[in-house]
Amino acid sequence: MATTDPMLNETLLLLAGTVLAAPLFKKLGLGTVLGYLAAGIVLGPVLRMINDPQEVLHVSELGVVFLLFIIGLELKPSRLWQMRGDIFVLGTAQVVLSGLALTGLAWLTGIASWQGSVIAGFGLALSSTAFALQILADNGESNTLYGRRAFSILLFQDLAIVPLLALVTLLGAGSEPHANTFFIDFAKAAVAICLLILAGRYLLTPMFQVIARTGAREVMLAAALLVVLGAAILMQLAGLSMAMGAFLAGVMLAESSYRHELEADIEPFRGLLLAMFFIAVGLSLQLDAILDNLVLILxxxxxxMVVKxxxxxxxxxxxxxxxxxxxxxxxxxPQGGEFGFVLFTTAVSASLLxxxxxSLLIASVTLSMALTPLGTALSRRLMVRETREEIAEDFEGAGADVLMVGFSRFGQIAAQILLAGGSDVTVIDDSPDRIRQAATFGFRIYFGDGTRREVLVAxxxxxxxxxxxxxHRQEITDKVVDLIRAEFPETRLFVxxxxxxxxxxxxxxxxEYELRETLESGLLFGRxxxxxxDKSEAEAxxxxxxxxxxxEERLQIQAAKGITAGLHMLHTRPVRPEPLTKPKRTPVRDATEAEEEADTI
Structure with a gap:
C-alpha cells in the first residue's frame, strides 16, 4: 500500500489550517493573526500533528523578511519628511518610554535575566500594525487626526524592529568580545551595507529596466525574489539580520518606478509566509509553561496594556x-504586536529567553490583541464629545487624489491639466520606454500592470x-474597468x-464619465x-x-435602444454626398496611427 510523504502531509495541514482559521477569526472580528496562532496551537501543542515546529518556523521567517522589504518600499523620503514630527519624536518617545517601563516590570517579575527583560520590555512596547490599521479601516477613521498620528507611531515601531533585532544580536553575543573581533565584525557589516547601497543606487533600476523589456512576468518575479533574498543573505553573512538586509533593499527601491510592481509581486509570498510564521509561533507554544503561569498572564x-x-x-x-x-x-x-513574536523567537535562538x-510572552501578546476591540469600545465612554475632528485627505507617498492607469498621449494631456490644477496624480504604466520618456519631461510614473489587482492596491x-x-487599447481598458468594477465597486471611474x-x-x-479620444479634437478641428x-468664431x-x-442625445438613445437608434439626429440639415472616389492608400507607419484611422465619432 502506497504511503504519502510526511512533509507533504504536514504542508497540507498547514494550508488547511490557514484556509479554515483566517476566515473564521475574521468573521468573529478577532483578526487573521489570532486565527493563524490558534491554528498553530491546535495543530501543534493540542493535536501534535506537526513533528518539527522549528523547521516550519525557520522557513516561514522569510515572511518577516518580505514584510520588512515592503515596509522599506513604502518609506519614500518625501513621506517621511512630511510626518517627521509624529514619527521620529512621538514614535521614539513611545517606544523608549514604554520599553523602559515594561523592561522594569519584566525584571521585577523575575521571568528573565536583565538582558532578556530588555528584549521582553521592548518587544511588548511594539503594537500590532496590521491589527490597529484594520480597526481604523473598519471604523472609517483612517484619515482622522488621531488615525494619522497612530499610524505615524506604528510606522516608527516598524522601523524600530531593525535596531531591536540588532540589539538581540548584541546582547546575545556574550560578554566582553575581543576588541579585534568587534572591529572586524563592524567592518564586515559596514562593507555589506555600503555594497547594498551602491547596488541599489546603480544596479537595481537598470536591471529591472532590462528585465521589463523582455515582457516575461516570471523573470520580473524571479528578479524581485533575487533582490530580497540576496540582500537578506548578504546581511546575514555580515553578521546582521536578514530582515535588515531586506529593509535596506526596500528603501533603495522606494523611489524606483518599479516599486508598485515589486510590491505586487512580493505581496503573495509575504502574506502566505507571514501566515505560516504566525502558525509556526502557535506550533512552538509550550502549553505546560502557560498553564503553570496562568495567574501571571491574567x-x-x-x-x-494599562502601562502602555x-x-x-x-x-x-x-x-x-x-x-x-x-x-x-x-x-x-496598547496591545503587543507581530514584531514581538519576531523578537521573542529570535531571542530564544540567541539564548536570551x-x-x-x-511562550509566556507570546501568549500575553495574543491575549492583548484579543482584548483590544473591547478596549476601543470602552474608551468611547471616556470621551467628552461624540465627534472627532476630521482632516483633509493627504495621499503624499501613499497614493494620490487621482490614480491614472496608462500614460498614453491622451493621459499625458489630462495629467498636465490635473497637475496645473494642483491635484496629485499617481500614474502606472507597463511600458519601460514610456516611463523613461516621461521622466525626461518631469513626469513621475510607476511601472506596473493595471489589469492586476495587487498593482492597483499597491x-x-x-x-x-x-x-x-x-x-490606448480597448481590450486592456475593458479588463481594467471590469476588474475595478468587480473588486472596487465604489470607485469613481473616468475612462x-x-x-x-x-x-x-x-x-x-x-x-461615471467616458470620452472618445478623437471627439473633442475632431470638433475643434471642424470649427x-x-x-x-469665413464663418465667425461664435457661429462655428x-x-x-x-x-x-x-x-450626446444620440448616445443616450443608443444606450437604451441599440446602436442603430437615433440616426435621424446625425445632422442638423440634409447632407448631399459627394461622388465616391477610391482614395490613394498610404502605408500606416505604426500601430498608433492605425488606431487613429480606426477611431470613429
Whole structure:
C-alpha cells in the first residue's frame, strides 16, 4: 500500500489550517493573526500533528523578511519628511518610554535575566500594525487626526524592529568580545551595507529596466525574489539580520518606478509566509509553561496594556492631541504586536529567553490583541464629545487624489491639466520606454500592470478619489474597468473610450464619465475649418456645441435602444454626398496611427 510523504502531509495541514482559521477569526472580528496562532496551537501543542515546529518556523521567517522589504518600499523620503514630527519624536518617545517601563516590570517579575527583560520590555512596547490599521479601516477613521498620528507611531515601531533585532544580536553575543573581533565584525557589516547601497543606487533600476523589456512576468518575479533574498543573505553573512538586509533593499527601491510592481509581486509570498510564521509561533507554544503561569498572564496582560495606554495618552497630550484623540490612540495601541513574536523567537535562538518564557510572552501578546476591540469600545465612554475632528485627505507617498492607469498621449494631456490644477496624480504604466520618456519631461510614473489587482492596491486605488483609465487599447481598458468594477465597486471611474460602440459598452458598465479620444479634437478641428471658410468664431462654436449636444442625445438613445437608434439626429440639415472616389492608400507607419484611422465619432 502506497504511503504519502510526511512533509507533504504536514504542508497540507498547514494550508488547511490557514484556509479554515483566517476566515473564521475574521468573521468573529478577532483578526487573521489570532486565527493563524490558534491554528498553530491546535495543530501543534493540542493535536501534535506537526513533528518539527522549528523547521516550519525557520522557513516561514522569510515572511518577516518580505514584510520588512515592503515596509522599506513604502518609506519614500518625501513621506517621511512630511510626518517627521509624529514619527521620529512621538514614535521614539513611545517606544523608549514604554520599553523602559515594561523592561522594569519584566525584571521585577523575575521571568528573565536583565538582558532578556530588555528584549521582553521592548518587544511588548511594539503594537500590532496590521491589527490597529484594520480597526481604523473598519471604523472609517483612517484619515482622522488621531488615525494619522497612530499610524505615524506604528510606522516608527516598524522601523524600530531593525535596531531591536540588532540589539538581540548584541546582547546575545556574550560578554566582553575581543576588541579585534568587534572591529572586524563592524567592518564586515559596514562593507555589506555600503555594497547594498551602491547596488541599489546603480544596479537595481537598470536591471529591472532590462528585465521589463523582455515582457516575461516570471523573470520580473524571479528578479524581485533575487533582490530580497540576496540582500537578506548578504546581511546575514555580515553578521546582521536578514530582515535588515531586506529593509535596506526596500528603501533603495522606494523611489524606483518599479516599486508598485515589486510590491505586487512580493505581496503573495509575504502574506502566505507571514501566515505560516504566525502558525509556526502557535506550533512552538509550550502549553505546560502557560498553564503553570496562568495567574501571571491574567494579571500581567492587563497591567502591561494599562502601562502602555497611560504612556500613549500622556505623550499624545504633550504632543498637542486633544483629550478624545489621546484616548483613542491609547485605546488603539496598547496591545503587543507581530514584531514581538519576531523578537521573542529570535531571542530564544540567541539564548536570551528560554522557550518557556517566550511562550509566556507570546501568549500575553495574543491575549492583548484579543482584548483590544473591547478596549476601543470602552474608551468611547471616556470621551467628552461624540465627534472627532476630521482632516483633509493627504495621499503624499501613499497614493494620490487621482490614480491614472496608462500614460498614453491622451493621459499625458489630462495629467498636465490635473497637475496645473494642483491635484496629485499617481500614474502606472507597463511600458519601460514610456516611463523613461516621461521622466525626461518631469513626469513621475510607476511601472506596473493595471489589469492586476495587487498593482492597483499597491498604487493606492483604495485611497484615490478618481481612477482615470487612459490605456490606448480597448481590450486592456475593458479588463481594467471590469476588474475595478468587480473588486472596487465604489470607485469613481473616468475612462478614455476607443469609439462610439466602446462608449456605449462603458456606459453599460456604469462608469461615471467616458470620452472618445478623437471627439473633442475632431470638433475643434471642424470649427477651425469653418472659421477658415469665413464663418465667425461664435457661429462655428455654436455649430460645434450643437453637434456635441446631438451626439450626446444620440448616445443616450443608443444606450437604451441599440446602436442603430437615433440616426435621424446625425445632422442638423440634409447632407448631399459627394461622388465616391477610391482614395490613394498610404502605408500606416505604426500601430498608433492605425488606431487613429480606426477611431470613429
Amino acid at each position: 494579571v500581567g496582560v492587563p497591567l502591561f 495606554a497611560v504612556i500613549l495618552y500622556a505623550l499624545s497630550r504633550l504632543w498637542g492631541s486633544n483629550h478624545d484623540d489621546a484616548v483613542s490612540i491609547a485605546a488603539l495601541l 528560554t522557550p518557556a518564557t517566550a 498604487a493606492g486605488i483604495e485611497r484615490a478619489k478618481i481612477v482615470a483609465v487612459c490605456t 478614455r473610450s476607443y469609439d462610439r460602440i466602446h462608449s456605449l459598452s462603458l456606459r453599460a458598465r456604469e462608469v 477651425k475649418m469653418l472659421e477658415g471658410l 462654436a455654436e455649430i460645434g456645441d450643437d453637434i456635441r449636444r446631438r451626439d
